[in-house]
Amino acid sequence: MSEDLIPVKPPENELLIVTGMSGAGRTTAAHALEDMGWYVVEGLPPELVTTMMDIIARHPGSVEKLAVVIDVRTRGLYSNMLEALGQIEASGITYRMLFLDASDDLLVRRFEQGRRPHPLQGDGRILDGITAERELLKDVKSQAHVVLDTTKLNVHGLGSAIRELFSDDGPVRLRLNVMSFGFKYGVPADANFIADVRFIPNPHWVPELRPLTGQDETVRTFVLGNxxxxxxxxxxxxxxxxVLEGYRRENKHYATLAVGCxxxxxxxxxxxxxxxxxxxxLPNVTVNTIHRDLGRE
Incomplete structure (x- = not known):
């Protein structure tokens, strides 16, 4: 490799490799990472990780957190994964590796419930495929920075665990949109809550307030003073x-409160x-205000 092709990893770039047993929750983990702002790539052969980090390093600010999900369906598979990881380290790129595991009994149940075969079972049983995969992954697992057993975790519990492990911002934040709207233009279809404030006297019927909006201090004083x-x-x-605290516990990240007159x-x-x-x-809540019908006649 020529010197000008050696990847340079800016300190703000992060690389996380997500791997582990089939059925142990890689998809759920990937979704949780995406919700936290990670750029997630699935099915990337291990030997191409260095190339992708090189591309990212040459475009500062494009991707700060990259998560690569590798499983037994990935071309190149685990046979050359350890070699690829060695090349990544030799290129000066630091990374973390998350290995997801679960008990054989649970993995068998998950495949049976999904009515799909294990990728490595061939003509044998699901358990045969799980056993073969464990043997294939034993050296990879031994080098993982984090091994997470998902046997006792449901989807929400796994999402919470991923956030605790890989979020720099602490507990997950709920993004709450507070949207004003006019009932005569229709109720917002995506609202989780709808508040009707037509019980308050309408400033429209006060001549000096009619041309103003709720963002003007005189109108605000009139409305809140009623x-x-x-x-x-x-x-x-x-x-x-x-409600908002329950949303956070259930890993619901977005909600819309619509307020109508x-x-x-x-x-x-x-x-x-x-x-x-x-x-x-409120702690762990980010609020965005939208005035849907402001400016309409």
Whole structure:
């Protein structure tokens, strides 16, 4: 290899190799990593990992976290994986390797439930394929930085474990969209929660407020100063607390709270802004505010 082709790995780049027993949860792990911002590549032959890291290094900022998922269906397989890992290290690239494992009984059940054969069972039993794979992977497993037994983990538990192991931001954050809208333009189809604030007097009927929006301080003061508005915000935030925490426990990363008034210009905008301000103070919640119908006539 010529000197100008030797990959240079910037310190901010991370390489994670995900491998392990078939049926032990590689797909779930890959999805969890994607949700955390990793760029996940499945089916890449081990000997091409160095080439891909070289490409990434030559385009700073393109991919900061690369996860390569390798299984027994990958061309090149494990027979030359250890050699490929040695080449990666020799190129100056540091990496971590996650090996997913599970008990034979559980793996057999998973293949039976999925009504599919083990990739290595051939004309034999599922257990024959599992035994062959364990023998093939024993040296790879011995070099893994992290071995995670998924026998007692469901999908949510495995996702949480992956986040605890490979997230730099601590506990998973919930991305909450707070969206104002006008009922006369239709209810947002993707809303998880819908709040109707048409119980608040409409600033539309106040001449000096009609041309303004809920983002203007005078309208905001008018809306939040009305009887019941402040209490509504207080109780709505309080009611959402156990729901949002439950979403995080179940690894649900996105939710939309839609707040509606008649036209989506005054009341829903002001209440959405206040709800977003309050909810954004919660730990592990990132809030984005959207005013869907603001500006429509």
């Amino acid at each position: 009887q019941g508005a402040g209490e509504f915000v207080d109780r709505y935030v309080e009611a959402l607390l156990p 008649t036209g989506g210009k005054h009341r829903s905008v002001a209440i959405s802004e206040e709800l977003a301000r309050r909810l954004d103070q």
